[in-house]
Amino acid sequence: MSSNPIKRVSALADDYTPGRFGAEGKTGVVLKEVPNLTLFQVSAWPDSLVTVGAKSAKAVGVETAPGPGRAATEGARVILRIEPLKFWLIGVAALNLSPTEGAVLDLSHSRTHVRVTGPQAEILLNRHLPLNLRSQSFPPGSVASTGFHHVGVTLWRSEAGFELFLPRSFALALWELLRQSAEQFGYEVA
Secondary structure (H helix, E strand, O other): OOOOOOOOOOOOHHHOOOEEEOOOOOOOEEEEEEOOOOEEEEEEOHHHHHHHHHHHHHHHOOOOOOOOOEEEEEOOEEEEEEEOOEEEEEOOOOOOOOOOOEEEEEOOOOEEEEEEEOOOHHHHHHOOOOOOOOOOOOOOOEEEEEEEOOEEEEEEEOOOOEEEEEEHHHHHHHHHHHHHHHHHHOEEEO
């Protein structure tokens, strides 16, 4: 048996070409795959939510777990409250929960993390997502589960930009849609 860890291959590998594209002389959008995602879904039972929330917050290094639709960060560690009883933990090891507290599921290989930034990022994403992404309605720290071309995705507005978590099986198709739509603004693949 080999001691080499399994090498992760990006779902976007066949269509990930760094460079500038679209409208000449403009870069309205920057698209970047964030590699090596470590993502755990932590689900609590209604009577264990406070305990599981506290354990999740401690793992990330924040004081308290965020409310539904919100995120909290400490450096590269992140906790997203994706549903009332579910958290996503990014950049941390798996929690150790008893079955009476909840369940932990490793989603690291099932999602592709794409960051969308630039002055036209909000406009680009509003053409695909049925959300009001203006900063007064969806400020940094906001999280939403939504649809992108009939595919369920998770969106988090971080301080860096818009973080999309795409199901791996649809990631390439959604990436191609983002690239095609970004051509009018001029875009860079970082």
